Amino acid sequence: MSKKITIIAFLLIAFSIKAQDSLSTKNERIKVDGVAVVIGKNIVLESDIDKFKKELQQRIEGKIDITDCEILEEIMTQKLIAHHAVVDSVVVTDAEVESEVERNIGYFVQQLGSMEKVLKMYGFNDEDDLREELGSIQKEQLLIKRERSGITEKIDVTPEEVRTYFKNLEKDNNLPEFSAEIELAQIVKYLKPTEAETNRVVAKLKELKKEIEDGYSFRLKAIINSDDPAVSGNGAGSGGKYTITRESGFIKEFKEVAFSLDEGEISEPFESGFGFHIIQVEKVKGQERDVRHILMQPKISQQELDASKAELEKIRNEIISGKISFEDAVVNYSEDVETKNNKGLILNPESNDTKFDLTLMGPELYAKVNNLKTGEITEPFYEEIRGGEKMHKIILLKSKNDTHKADFVKDYEKIQQLTLQKRQEEAIEKWVENKIGDTYIKIGNDYKKCEFKNNWKKD
Template sequence: MFFGTIDAQEIIPDEEEVKQVKDSIVNSTRIKADGVAAVVGDFIVLESDLDREIAQLEAQGADLSGVTRCELFGSLLEKKLYAHQAIQDSIIVNELYIKSLVDQQIQGILAQTRGDMEGLLNFYKKDSEQALRDEMYEINKNGYLAQEMQKKVIDGVEVTPEEVRTFFNEIPEDERPTFGTELKVAQIVVIPEVTEEAKQAVIERLKGFKRDIEENGSKFATKALFYSEDSGSKNNGGLLPTMNRKQPRMVKEFREVAFSLQEGEISDPFETDFGFHIIYLEKIRGQEYDVRHILLRPELSEEAIQKAKDKIDKVRDLIVSGKVSFADAAREFSDEEETKYEGGRLTNPTTQDFNFELTKMDTEMYTQIQGLKDGEVSEVIQDEDRINNIKFKIMTVTDRIDDHEADFARDYLKIKELALQDKQVRAIEKWQKEVIADTYIKINGKYRDCDYQSNWLKVE
């Protein structure tokens, strides 16, 4: 993922420089020479910023044929406004996270360009890798600020059932959305059991990592890079997104250990559903914690794997022979706690109901159930997830709903989501209108002729 999608930005670091830029806007000749296209609060937008944004989007294969330069420029102005207001609201940036993100981005780009650092520097018109890193840091930092500010604007926006009904009733009948073919899908999962010996072996290995770090000066980040089985954090040396005591969704055991540590301390090994961990608390900033971890999973024996395979084969035979229903078999035999008590039915994470729209279905799931007739049971599928390296499952389609016009009762959750999105858009529009009015904004030259959705020109 190219870092330029966030947008290139230059920060004016102090009030004197802000004054100098604002003064320069009065002189149109100087503006053209400087290439300053706009000023938004403490940020400037250069002509080259927009050129770089377009180049990055095209490099990623984006189709810009129907997008005007004015629309892209308006998008840059919005990002600057969010970042500016985030600074005013003292939104905190996790510097370690941003630096690790820069490392990932540089390595990712170099992997695509076969290690051509010189070409990368030429593309971004930088004379050194450090200069490039400094600019990427500012880009990511301000992109992060913009994203956090937008989250803050819509945080807490909710819709009542009456608002959902009003939203639906105000849609003309001939303009109501059509939902595609939907399936209800169920599965039964059998997971191989881990032996106590395998668990103890992992615990001892983690204890060894801890001793090597504390007694021999080894680096926690290096251990995580080489040994952690958490693919999402290992390339960052085990660094996780900033943790906050107010975060509602966090693995209970992980939360308790992390918040019991002192800065610079490493935990003893402990278990979660994901495996066994040790945690290093790197830094505490008020309510925010910078944490690294190493995850190891116990090895599965061939005997345990075969036992699980034999079990699900027998369960499938019972269902196919008609001796037990799929739902009853799920309640009796499935190891997946999230679905077994619902007869194996899967919940759509987007809509929170049991329906999966065929055209929006996860590719992996679609591959596993394509071709199944209603009520037919799939062959045994070997799979894996974030918690289990190996699991076996069988799947079935329990119901099918053909393409249909939105129905308030049947499609309530989908309509609620549309109503919420509409309300969030209106909240953002209201916020933008108020903040634009209170922020120093100046648009230069040809960009004054653009027809913006927001009042960037502050026309009364």
């Protein structure tokens, strides 16, 4: 696989959300948009190609020339794999999709700083639209991933194959350049509301529940009291109202309560990662529920914020003075479950290792760590992620590798992975050649002129 196509394949997954039109339904899009290709039951629209091309050019600053036909062929390959994953009865559960959606939303928010910035960057009206689109994308990506794994699971490479691959790249003066990478570790102190504040919120929700049962408008009570940012908008969540199914990308606690209620019934206050809620089921429509909710998030006082920050400043000073190591401070003080047992190291959800590519890092995190030297620690800073979870953090720059040409010894694991990827892509290419013949494929007239690597046109 060429470097050009490798970039396309990577960005199709990493930025597929950007190519979606969240402002209209699929059927509406097809009416106003041209169909480029149909693969089985999967449709590729002309706008998908155009939007993806623009995103790709922005990400690589126009440094690589990619035709619409090359982009379309890679999209067709992904859609072919997705189609046969369904044919082969590959199983992807709702829980797995929800987990991926949560992971990605958490990552986006961490990188960009807030849910509002995520929605603005990716062009969504509200979080519900984002979750629905992400759920569809993640389900397809999980299907593709599992089908690909089935095709390539027995492929492996020997050290000699890795060496040969590297020598060939070196001989052709085609050694890859690896971007600057860093490893980060963190200590996190979560900000928890006092028991009195939590009790106040629960009591207020109980009071609102009684008032609504006595005849007050749930919609108006939601607009006045709810901390859900969508409550005052015009889309999903306006006035606290959502239409949900069991497959919707809502958190588990919300759906469990919503589907336990009868029509017209209002729940007792319950807690989720977002705060405390009450829900009323307005209408039951088969597998759907029209619900309204009020979300209230317990407040953290300025005194508590100052105390939390001061505690982390003290921990940071003890680490810098040598009184305690960063790793021991993680064990003794950090409250983040995912990193506490990993010496504080932050896992990159895109690669599932501890390395972060500086060129792909979100602007807010980049600004905090870019000027650090190895071993230096940020000042304590405040962060609020989706669900209203609030915290103070310090981050250690554990290691940093500058941009460099591939070195066989230093970058052996990366070169080994590139060798394996090459072998896997060769296997995928053979699989694609075989599957094209027995798959329904219809190519739009505007793309029949394309010169594809594979016989998609079945000439």
